[in-house]
Amino acid sequence: xxxxxxxxxxxxxxxxxxxxxxxxxxxxxxxxxxxxxxxxxxxxxxxxxxxxxxxxxxxxxxxxxxxxxxxxxxxxxxxxxxxxxxxxxxxxxxxxxxxxxxxxxxxxxxxxxxxxxxxxxxxxxxxxxxxxxxxxxxxxxxxxxxxxxxxxxxxxxxxxxxxxxxxxxxxxxxxxxxxxxxxxxxxxxxxxxxxxxxxxxxxxxxxxxxxxxxxxxxxxxxxxxxxxxxxxxxxxxxxxxxxxxxxxxxxxxxxxxxxxxxxxxxxxxxxxxxxxxxxxxxxxxxxxxxxxxxxxxxxxxxxxxxxxxxxxxxxxxxxxxxxxxxxxxxxxxxxxxxxxxxxxxxxxxxxxxxxxxxxxxxx
Amino acid sequence: xxxxxxxxxxxxxxxxxxxxxxxxxxxxxxxxxxxxxxxxxxxxxxxxxxxxxxxxxxxxxxxxxxxxxxxxxxxxxxxxxxxxxxxxxxxxxxxxxxxxxxxxxxxxxxxxxxxxxxxxxxxxxxxxxxxxxxxxxxxxxxxxxxxxxxxxxxxxxxxxxxxxxxxxxxxxxxxxxxxxxxxxxxxxxxxxxxxxxxxxxxxxxxxxxxxxxxxxxxxxxxxxxxxxxxxxxxxxxxxxxxxxxxxxxxxxxxxxxxxxxxxxxxxxxxxxxxxxxxxxxxxxxxx
Numbered sequence: 001x002x003x004x005x006x007x008x009x010x011x012x013x014x015x016x017x018x019x020x021x022x023x024x025x026x027x028x029x030x031x032x033x034x035x036x037x038x039x040x041x042x043x044x045x046x047x048x049x050x051x052x053x054x055x056x057x058x059x060x061x062x063x064x065x066x067x068x069x070x071x072x073x074x075x076x077x078x079x080x081x082x083x084x085x086x087x088x089x090x091x092x093x094x095x096x097x098x099x100x101x102x103x104x105x106x107x108x109x110x111x112x113x114x115x116x117x118x119x120x121x122x123x124x125x126x127x128x129x130x131x132x133x134x135x136x137x138x139x140x141x142x143x144x145x146x147x148x149x150x151x152x153x154x155x156x157x158x159x160x161x162x163x164x165x166x167x168x169x170x171x172x173x174x175x176x177x178x179x180x181x182x183x184x185x186x187x188x189x190x191x192x193x194x195x196x197x198x199x200x201x202x203x204x205x206x207x208x209x210x211x212x213x214x215x216x217x218x219x220x221x222x223x224x225x226x227x228x229x230x231x232x233x234x235x236x237x238x239x240x241x242x243x244x245x246x247x248x249x250x251x252x253x254x255x256x257x258x259x260x261x262x263x264x265x266x267x268x269x270x271x272x273x274x275x276x277x278x279x280x281x282x283x284x285x286x287x288x289x290x291x292x293x294x295x296x297x298x299x300x301x302x303x304x305x306x307x308x309x310x311x312x313x314x315x316x317x318x319x320x321x322x323x324x325x326x327x328x329x330x331x332x333x334x335x336x337x338x339x340x341x342x343x344x345x346x347x348x349x350x351x352x353x354x355x356x357x358x359x360x361x362x363x
Numbered sequence: 364x365x366x367x368x369x370x371x372x373x374x375x376x377x378x379x380x381x382x383x384x385x386x387x388x389x390x391x392x393x394x395x396x397x398x399x400x401x402x403x404x405x406x407x408x409x410x411x412x413x414x415x416x417x418x419x420x421x422x423x424x425x426x427x428x429x430x431x432x433x434x435x436x437x438x439x440x441x442x443x444x445x446x447x448x449x450x451x452x453x454x455x456x457x458x459x460x461x462x463x464x465x466x467x468x469x470x471x472x473x474x475x476x477x478x479x480x481x482x483x484x485x486x487x488x489x490x491x492x493x494x495x496x497x498x499x500x501x502x503x504x505x506x507x508x509x510x511x512x513x514x515x516x517x518x519x520x521x522x523x524x525x526x527x528x529x530x531x532x533x534x535x536x537x538x539x540x541x542x543x544x545x546x547x548x549x550x551x552x553x554x555x556x557x558x559x560x561x562x563x564x565x566x567x568x569x570x571x572x573x574x575x576x577x578x579x580x581x582x583x584x585x586x587x588x589x590x591x592x593x594x595x596x597x598x599x600x601x602x603x604x605x606x607x608x609x610x611x612x613x614x615x616x617x618x619x620x621x622x623x624x625x626x627x628x629x630x631x632x633x634x635x636x637x638x639x640x641x642x643x644x645x646x647x648x649x650x
Contacts, residue, residue: 114393
């Protein structure tokens, strides 16, 4: 399918920030690093040494503009967590330059941390014995914000995340999904301009996840917040993110807008429903075209085929020669999850034991 | 705008559209300084302490229980001898609970933060990790003084004795005395972040405090330079003989201050090196 052509582009030179140039990617780094809310250049990290060395991250570069939301995707062990923690200075990389609003996070961490915070551990990111409001106030204070001046802001966040009725409840008495929302609120309650969110919807039911995605998007649009979101939930990526960075084996393999990424797949495949196709005809079609998902339904046959426009017309000509009646043709529009799987050659949550063995990666 | 220059300006709103500062970055609008940090950390420490009521009560009860065991058990075994030296025992036990509270408090706090997933959030503060850890140390020492004061009061009631309690002298000498234990706790906390399970070593070390507190610093001069030893000797004199801070020899105070700074500094250095190595290994937030 189109995934094959995209993957081929990527592997033989899709542009990423690793120096290649593919049609699917956008410019990753701005000319002036100070323009970006977040600028990452040449990040590399190897855990261990000798035969046991694991290259967790290799030559990762990207930039995020102020107010932009970037999704970071990749199977487990792809290097997402190491990248995020290296960007935040929580892991010391072997190489690389990271700047938050032009401030070098390794040279001037205190100044950089005035602008950036992260929700890294999901629900395990707060004090469960403290109440929701006490958590918000505490984390605001250690971020250099007088909590007394943020009461309105905290009230607003509690409303947005449906936590207002639980403001004085100890976090340990809340459900996992609500704990997740407390973590998120405590990060956003510290008045940061750049936030990293690791699996923000993990543990949330469908309705809560939908509402959270809307609120995140609203916060971005209203407050100009810059977000980097790591998630296995493709709906989060599609609903919230402007751009997607896909990592695999420690490298950035795709850096593109969500729209472009999906467009690359949109017209790549077709689903036909035909009448009169016997086994011989189907065998002939299989020999000539890349048929998948063949199934018979009440005298009709349905199948999918990967095809560009030229192939599409060749296929319809062939079917006409075989005397098939075409009941219907649909364009197959894979979602981001499908695109992701095609590009990484694995499943959304597929583990990579080699990378996962290094430095607590995706533990 | 750097972390060393917290502003007192309005909170403002971070993000795009906010006027950039000298770095070209949006203004962070910091409204809190080190005072707010200290207040928040102390308050959080006390809240967490009281929200584990069984653990808090058990700590106090066990503190009194072990003293009772020593006092009544000692009376049965040694009779009058234990009664004659009871003031020294009370002061020594008081200092032991203080030093143990400081040592175990900061060590456990660092390890708990790692297991709760909050350690990394403390790393990412505009105040810097060092000031945050020092604020935590202050919070733990404050709480330890409160709990040890309760244990001291119960010990005095139990034994029917009285001690001199020159508050300023006891607090200053006590603080400087336990600085070494705090340094050791920081070092062990750092090792805990790095190696995760160090409870065997950590538990063993706390018994070493008994030896340090009872070190014969009047007879063997170099023992003065060990952690806790000089402070213990001075606290004994303050609480049993009523010696005030300004009545100590300048050399004694210099040794007390010097050892406090040295061992606290070494402990902090070890903690900083351990956390840096943990960052290099990617295990800072692991548990």
